[in-house]
Amino acid sequence: xxxxxxxxxxxxxxxxxxxxxxxxxxxxxxxxxxxxxxxxxxxxxxxxxxxxxxxxxxxxxxxxxxxxxxxxxxxxxxxxxxxxxxxxxxxxxxxxxxxxxxxxxxxxxxxxxxxxxxxxxxxxxxxxxxxxxxxxxxxxxxxxxxxxxxxxxxxxxxxxxxxxxxxxxxxxxxxxxxxxxxxxxxxxxxxxxxxxxxxxxxxxxxxxxxxxxxxxxxxxxxxxxxxxxxxxxxxxxxxxxxxxxxxxxxxxx
Amino acid sequence: xxxxxxxxxxxxxxxxxxxxxxxxxxxxxxxxxxxxxxxxxxxxxxxxxxxxxxxxxxxxxxxxxxxxxxxxxxxxxxxxxxxxxxxxxxxxxxxxxxxxxxxxxxxxxxxxxxxxxxxxxxxxxxxxxxxxxxxxxxxxxxxxxxxxxxxxxxxxxxxxxxxxxxxxxxxxxxxxxxxxxxxxxxxxxxxxxxxxxxxxxxxxxxxxxxxxxxxxxxxxxxxxxxxxxxxxxxxxxxxxxxxxxxxxxxxxxxxxxxxxxxxxxxxxxxxxxxxxxxxxxxxxxxxxxxxxxxxxxxxxxxxxxxxx
Numbered sequence: 054x055x056x057x058x059x060x061x062x063x064x065x066x067x068x069x070x071x072x073x074x075x076x077x078x079x080x081x082x083x084x085x086x087x088x089x090x091x092x093x094x095x096x097x098x099x100x101x102x103x104x105x106x107x108x109x110x111x112x113x114x115x116x117x118x119x120x121x122x123x124x125x126x127x128x129x130x131x132x133x134x135x136x137x138x139x140x141x142x143x144x145x146x147x148x149x150x151x152x153x154x155x156x157x158x159x160x161x162x163x164x165x166x167x168x169x170x171x172x173x174x175x176x177x178x179x180x181x182x183x184x185x186x187x188x189x190x191x192x193x194x195x196x197x198x199x200x201x202x203x204x205x206x207x208x209x210x211x212x213x214x215x216x217x218x219x220x221x222x223x224x225x226x227x228x229x230x231x232x233x234x235x236x237x238x239x240x241x242x243x244x245x246x247x248x249x250x251x252x253x254x255x256x257x258x259x260x261x262x263x264x265x266x267x268x269x270x271x272x273x274x275x276x277x278x279x280x281x282x283x284x285x286x287x288x289x290x291x292x293x294x295x296x297x298x299x300x301x302x303x304x305x306x
Numbered sequence: 307x308x309x310x311x312x313x314x315x316x317x318x319x320x321x322x323x324x325x326x327x328x329x330x331x332x333x334x335x336x337x338x339x340x341x342x343x344x345x346x347x348x349x350x351x352x353x354x355x356x357x358x359x360x361x362x363x364x365x366x367x368x369x370x371x372x373x374x375x376x377x378x379x380x381x382x383x384x385x386x387x388x389x390x391x392x393x394x395x396x397x398x399x400x401x402x403x404x405x406x407x408x409x410x411x412x413x414x415x416x417x418x419x420x421x422x423x424x425x426x427x428x429x430x431x432x433x434x435x436x437x438x439x440x441x442x443x444x445x446x447x448x449x450x451x452x453x454x455x456x457x458x459x460x461x462x463x464x465x466x467x468x469x470x471x472x473x474x475x476x477x478x479x480x481x482x483x484x485x486x487x488x489x490x491x492x493x494x495x496x497x498x499x500x501x502x503x504x505x506x507x508x509x510x511x512x513x514x515x516x517x518x519x520x521x522x523x524x525x526x527x528x529x530x531x532x533x534x535x536x537x538x539x540x541x542x543x544x545x546x547x548x549x550x551x552x553x554x555x556x557x558x559x560x561x562x563x564x565x566x567x568x569x570x571x572x573x574x575x576x577x578x579x580x581x582x583x584x585x586x587x588x589x590x591x592x593x594x595x596x597x598x599x600x601x602x603x604x605x606x607x608x609x610x611x612x613x614x
Contacts, residue, residue: 055413057410058412061409068403072398139394139395139397141394141395141396143394144394146358146360147358147386147388148412149381149383149412150411301362305360306360
């Protein structure tokens with residue numbers, strides 16, 4: 054194990070994050086505050102409670118997930134796409150590192166950044182609503198797993214992308230809609246019959262549901278299924294990355 | 307001399323079917339400077355990329371320091387530093403951090419003193435906290451060299467280190483390379499400047515169309531392949547070359563005051579003695595004689611033409 058390489062990649066990626074710390078943090082804090090004002094205060098005042106939780110509090114897990122998933126994906130995809138774009142990838146390919154070390158460095162850093170943002174949003178939320186976290190350990194575990202799995206997905210996108218447009222494409226066209234339709238702002242049980250069934254094909258439903266369970270002890274689907282879904286997703290991403298490095302797809306000729 | 311790099315029957319075909327390397331065999335000796343000379347598209351960069359692990363070969367084998375580049379890639383890459391042809395650097399990073407990153411990536415513990423020493427050697431000491439985007443092109447090339455040296459490699463690949471570099475900087479590069487050789491680093495550089503190979507290489511390899519045409523000691527190569535020219539200055543201009551001298555294929559200068567005779571230094575007889583006798587017999591009075599060695603360039607052009 055080339056532990057120095059993992060450390061070096063991780064630290065360099067984190068430095069990039071801290072170099073632009075204000076931009077990195079202001080935008081999620083601002084957008085979360087806006088969501089709370091619009092959905093929590095303006096619209097939420099007309100909705101009493103969802104599953105026994107005030108609407109303002111109900112949307113907190115979904116909001117965190119929304120930011121964490123998009124941030125993890127874009128951070129990780131940019132992290133590996135950037136060296137490809139500016140050509141410094143040659144160094145990575147000629148260094149005595151294997152794919153696990155590269156992934157640990159880049160994905161580890163992207164997941165950490167997303168974690169930061171998730172925690173900041175959670176702290177912001179405390180300023181707007183009364184929150185009691187029912188299962189703090191499970192909450193942290195879900196947060197970590199989500200950061201990790203979506204960073205893995207981002208890493209794949211970064212390797213696949215041939216230009217900046219493609220880099221934005223998947224987060225914009227796939228992840229954002231799935232998160233919005235995954236019950237960030239409502240309970241799946243509020244949907245009309247057929248849509249409840251369709252929603253079950255959305256993997257994000259299981260993540261948000263599990264995360265919400267950690268907060269309030271209630272969920273759309275059972276916690277076991279949520280865990281299985283996230284494990285499956287993480288495993289799938291890892292398998293794809295393993296295949297990428299074995300074949301050199303889009304990185305090594 | 308022992309080989310540090312041994313390349314056997316190396317082949318590389320790209321998915322489109324283009325064969326960039328067609329069975330390359332090459333032994334690189336420890337501590338030497340080998341110049342790989344070839345026109346654009348000859349396979350120089352592909353050859354280097356394959357040794358460094360950036361490109362996967364489709365056939366043959368490479369060992370570096372006795373280790374196989376595929377199965378023992380950690381050991382081989384540890385020994386190799388690569389200076390790429392393009393200036394690929396992260397613009398927002400400082401010089402010191404960029405070089406330090408390379409060291410870490412190659413699995414070496416942080417060593418600021420060593421990095422500072424390399425930067426000083428490359429005259430980058432006072433730029434170490436500058437952002438890379440603020441540097442001149444020549445400085446960026448030095449940063450690339452510093453990055454390649456950051457993990458203390460024993461072999462350094464320089465892919466066209468002086469392409470697009472001004473004359474002064476080129477001379478600087480040659481000095482840097484000579485300094486590295488003195489430290490015991492084996493250096494392989496690709497170039498299409500013959501002048502460069504001539505100035506710094508111990509051996510010259512000529513590559514074209516994915517094949518190594520020859521590898522030879524530079525001086526040997528020039529001695530063997532070289533032609534020499536004898537320039538004869540005469541006191542009175544001649545309008546045309548006297549018929550008695552037609553066998554020598556002399557060239558007459560425009561003013562008629564200079565005759566040039568080309569001969570092979572490898573030939574058993576150069577023909578100089580008889581030429582001089584015949585010149586005197588033809589009534590020409592010689593005022594000066596001068597010989598000129600043909601350059602590597604002439605040799606190279608001859609080789610590439612001959613094979614293609």
